[in-house]
Amino acid sequence: MSAVAATAGRTPVWSHPELGLHVLVDPAGAVRLGAPGQDWTSLVPLVEVTATGHGRLWSGERFVETAIGDRMVYRDHDTVLCDDRAVTTIRLTDPVCGLSAEATLQTRAGAGFLRARVRLVNEGDAPVRLESVSTLTLGGIADAGGGLDGLTLHWADNDWLAECRWRAAALREHVVPLSRRAHGHEGRGCFERSSQGSWSTGRHLPVGALTDRRGSAWLWQIESSAGWRFETGEREGAAYVALFGPDDAHHQWRHLLAPGEEFSTVPAVLVRTASGGLDAAFGELTDCRRAMRRDHPDHRTLPVIYNDYMNTLMGDPTTEKLLPLVEAAATAGAEVFVVDAGWYDDDAQGWWDAVGAWEAAPGRFPGGIREVLEAIARHGMTPGLWLEPEVVGVRSPLARTLPSEAFFRRGGLRVAEHGRHHLDLRHPAARAHLDGVVDRLVGDWGVGYLKLDYNVNIGPGTENGPESAGAGLLGHHRAHLDWMSGLFDRHPGLTLENCGSGGLRMDYAQLSVAQIQSTSDQQDLLRYPPIAAAACTAATPEQAAVWAYPQPHHTPDEIDFTLTGALLSRVHLSGFLDRMSHGQLEAVRSAIRVYKDIRSQIPRARPFWPLGLPGWGDAWIAHGLRGERSTFVTLWRRETATGHADAAGADAARRTFPVPHLRGTRLTPVVLHPAASDAAVRWDGEAGELTVVLPRGDTAVLLRLDAAAPTGGSRDRPSPR
Numbered sequence: 001m002s003a004v005a006a007t008a009g010r011t012p013v014w015s016h017p018e019l020g021l022h023v024l025v026d027p028a029g030a031v032r033l034g035a036p037g038q039d040w041t042s043l044v045p046l047v048e049v050t051a052t053g054h055g056r057l058w059s060g061e062r063f064v065e066t067a068i069g070d071r072m073v074y075r076d077h078d079t080v081l082c083d084d085r086a087v088t089t090i091r092l093t094d095p096v097c098g099l100s101a102e103a104t105l106q107t108r109a110g111a112g113f114l115r116a117r118v119r120l121v122n123e124g125d126a127p128v129r130l131e132s133v134s135t136l137t138l139g140g141i142a143d144a145g146g147g148l149d150g151l152t153l154h155w156a157d158n159d160w161l162a163e164c165r166w167r168a169a170a171l172r173e174h175v176v177p178l179s180r181r182a183h184g185h186e187g188r189g190c191f192e193r194s195s196q197g198s199w200s201t202g203r204h205l206p207v208g209a210l211t212d213r214r215g216s217a218w219l220w221q222i223e224s225s226a227g228w229r230f231e232t233g234e235r236e237g238a239a240y241v242a243l244f245g246p247d248d249a250h251h252q253w254r255h256l257l258a259p260g261e262e263f264s265t266v267p268a269v270l271v272r273t274a275s276g277g278l279d280a281a282f283g284e285l286t287d288c289r290r291a292m293r294r295d296h297p298d299h300r301t302l303p304v305i306y307n308d309y310m311n312t313l314m315g316d317p318t319t320e321k322l323l324p325l326v327e328a329a330a331t332a333g334a335e336v337f338v339v340d341a342g343w344y345d346d347d348a349q350g351w352w353d354a355v356g357a358w359e360a361a362p363g364r365f366p367g368g369i370r371e372v373l374e375a376i377a378r379h380g381m382t383p384g385l386w387l388e389p390e391v392v393g394v395r396s397p398l399a400r401t402l403p404s405e406a407f408f409r410r411g412g413l414r415v416a417e418h419g420r421h422h423l424d425l426r427h428p429a430a431r432a433h434l435d436g437v438v439d440r441l442v443g444d445w446g447v448g449y450l451k452l453d454y455n456v457n458i459g460p461g462t463e464n465g466p467e468s469a470g471a472g473l474l475g476h477h478r479a480h481l482d483w484m485s486g487l488f489d490r491h492p493g494l495t496l497e498n499c500g501s502g503g504l505r506m507d508y509a510q511l512s513v514a515q516i517q518s519t520s521d522q523q524d525l526l527r528y529p530p531i532a533a534a535a536c537t538a539a540t541p542e543q544a545a546v547w548a549y550p551q552p553h554h555t556p557d558e559i560d561f562t563l564t565g566a567l568l569s570r571v572h573l574s575g576f577l578d579r580m581s582h583g584q585l586e587a588v589r590s591a592i593r594v595y596k597d598i599r600s601q602i603p604r605a606r607p608f609w610p611l612g613l614p615g616w617g618d619a620w621i622a623h624g625l626r627g628e629r630s631t632f633v634t635l636w637r638r639e640t641a642t643g644h645a646d647a648a649g650a651d652a653a654r655r656t657f658p659v660p661h662l663r664g665t666r667l668t669p670v671v672l673h674p675a676a677s678d679a680a681v682r683w684d685g686e687a688g689e690l691t692v693v694l695p696r697g698d699t700a701v702l703l704r705l706d707a708a709a710p711t712g713g714s715r716d717r718p719s720p721r
């Protein structure tokens with residue numbers, strides 16, 4: 001069928017040239033989103049809904065081809081312009097059950113991203129029991145040859161200590177050809193990824209992509225801490241993508257929508273780039289993340305943070321241990337000092353299952369914790385504290401004094417997980433308790449930075465009366481975001497770090513409000529590089545906190561290695577700096593000076609990966625930032641952690657990789673860190689390739705590439721042999 005025939009009789013009601021997308025309405029009122037020229041039958045309804053009594057037209061694992069989605073017809077649409085943004089609302093209605101939908105598509109002129117959400121209203125006479133609602137659906141994705149054979153699927157596995165592990169496979173490995181012509185139907189399955197429980201990224205990132213052989217990319221992101229799922233599969237010879245928040249099958253989410261009531265989905269983002277592959281797509285997504293989050297000075301100033309936890313005090317702070325670290329951190333160049341877990345612990349049985357009141361432990365701070373906080377301030381640093389606000393230990397007095405309704409419950413019983421109960425921030429007593437805690441820490445104690453941790457997966461959620469557990473989790477999640485926003489309304493100078501046992505709640509629902517994201521609890525400096533390099537797929541570089549934990553017992557290479565890996569993100573310094581020699585501390589100071597010299601470029605830079613997204617066992621890993629004035633590249637050579645320790649010779653120490661956006665330019669490669677690096681660097685401008693030699697394994701280097709003028713030649717510093 002020709003492109004003209006494929007779209008004949010369908011009226012476009014919305015289009016976006018940069019995305020190469022439009023919304024079409026057919027004569028019967030059906031509405032679809034897709035690329036121009038695609039066969040109408042390969043597209044999927046703009047809004048897909050399953051509800052009790054209204055399932056799917058073709059039963060299986062897919063959440064598309066729903067009865068309500070198929071019945072939804074166009075009502076009207078409008079576009080509102082606000083600054084540089086255009087917000088289009090397309091309204092649909094189901095004449096059978098009276099459900100209406102408003103699909104909101106938000107774009108920006110010249111941008112390659114689309115942010116969407118759906119609002120449902122029950123305009124009928126009877127309740128509708130929702131079981132899944134799509135935020136965004138898209139069909140008609142095909143390779144240059146017009147099918148799925150040239151499409152590559154990308155997704156990221158996530159786990160504690162092993163975050164942001166990107167995988168790639170031919171889409172046909174997961175969505176196999178089934179001979180639709182012989183059977184008259186597509187398959188019943190699809191490729192899907194979803195969250196489980198309250199750790200939104202405990203298994204996977206809520207991000208995925210399809211790319212083709214021409215370098216085109218479709219990249220998506222779901223913004224939810226309370227359940228999400230995406231699926232992709234085949235429909236009429238092309239691929240489709242459908243993005244969802246929580247649903248009944250995966251998250252025990254059901255929502256009873258009475259007549260006159262409404263429900264809004266979690267937001268999602270779609271990126272489309274015509275060339276440049278994943279690098280270009282993540283560049284667009286980085287721009288979108290910056291545009292959608294709550295503005296805060298931290299996004300521009302990027303102060304250096306010292307945190308006493310990682311490989312250092314490990315939850316055992318005292319005045320005696322902290323004061324020397326405070327002085328050493330200030331000497332090293334830190335601008336924020338965070339007292340991490342344990343500052344409230346005076347319990348003989350341990351603090352884990354007794355937390356909740358968040359009062360300083362007298363036994364740890366004989367002169368009071370303010371002695372430490374004031375010392376931090378005297379050294380010119382912002383005082384910070386660790387807090388796990390959503391939990392109350394089962395042995396805490398608050399577990400008995402707060403009302404039962406202030407906690408997560410299922411089946412009428414209070415939920416307990418790993419010695420903790422979970423607060424429901426929809427309850428006024430729970431919110432009043434946490435407001436009082438933060439107002440005391442910030443308003444009375446002078447704390448300017450809070451690290452908000454989250455160390456339990458509480459399961460599907462909470463049942464408040466007849467609501468489902470998943471609906472309760474979504475309700476708490478939205479109340480939690482509102483609570484965080486309220487903190488900034490009262491304390492505009494406060495900075496919040498989002499942490500979930502490292503990176504287990506690393507989603508842009510949280511990061512649209514919090515300024516900084518913990519990327520991992522990984523304590524092995526040789527295991528951190530693949531996490532640090534891929535962190536910008538989950539967070540903007542200025543929000544991605546990467547640990548740098550040099551120690552007095554480290555070799556010079558180890559000190560440089562751990563410091564170098566953090567310099568293109570947010571430096572989270574740790575380690576026993578107070579026990580270091582003068583030379584060791586000067587190595588730390590040198591790295592921090594480099595960071596302060598370049599950090600003004602980070603908030604506007606786009607990430608890229610010259611060697612591709614890293615594999616967990618890769619010996620060579622590269623991560624770059626493409627700034628307005630300079631391009632920066634961090635390169636790691638690992639041997640001990642990857643089983644490449646026996647590699648020897650010049651070839652093992654050399655790596656050549658492309659930097660396509662600088663092809664044809666004259667460059668002077670500069671080694672920024674380590675200052676005494678013996679790395680050799682050569683730039684081939686004609687080929688657009690950089691060759692780097694790192695003579696020893698388990699070393700790293702940060703490079704700056706400043707473009708000068710078009711050229712066909714090369715520049716060396718010094719030339720690798």
